[in-house]
Amino acid sequence: MNIILLGPPGAGKGTQALRLVQERGMVQLSTGDMLREARTSGSEMGKKVAAVMDAGQLVTDEIVIGLIEEKIQAGNAAGFIFDGFPRTLGQADALNELLSRNDVQLDAVVQLEVDDETLVKRIVNRAAEAAAAGKPVRADDNEESVKIRLMEYYKKTSPLIGYYYARGELRTVDGLQDVERVASDVAKALG
DSSP: OOEEEEOOTTSSHHHHHHHHHHHHOOEEEEHHHHHHHHHTTOSHHHHHHHHHHHTTOOOOHHHHHHHHHHHHHHOOTTOEEEESOOOSHHHHHHHHHHHHHTTOOOOEEEEEEOOHHHHHHHHHHHHHHHHHTTOOOOTTOSHHHHHHHHHHIIIIITHHHHHHHHTTOEEEEETTSOHHHHHHHHHHHHO
16 A cells, blocks of 8 residues: 655654554655665765755755655555655656556555644644653744744645545545544544
8 A cells, every 4th residue: 555644744644654654564755764865875866865965955856756766666565655745746746657657556645634723832842842851852843933834835735635635545634633543543544
């Protein structure tokens, strides 16, 4: 089974992806993780990634698609979780082409739905708890940065909700529930 997890920052995508990895053996394809891994790999693609990142530029969609394609071609019988990709309609089209080219099917797009006010509180509280426990805190886990990240999400990523709904692939889960309930609803959405 191959799925996309959609939702704004702090919606719980990472938490639910980790559960699916542990419970179903799926492979989480997190673009951030893949870029960091490629950067230090020494491969041709890794050298491209390092050069772009070292120049302080954003990695192109073409490079990200190349990294995803390498992972898909390596295979995983339990399927893939696309986490943090696609973020735009152009990326969604590119992902569709990649999947088609590799004879891989997208089974579902699970949207974790949460309201903004709760999200901001969740992220700010998460940062405060991490700081209190002596754990590292993301520099952008503060109210102002979260609001900026949400605006970026609504401008670029939220159009994907309508896109995947029109394709009949969208499943919506209430992301405000406790982690166990969200996991149960995600499992139901995946069938």
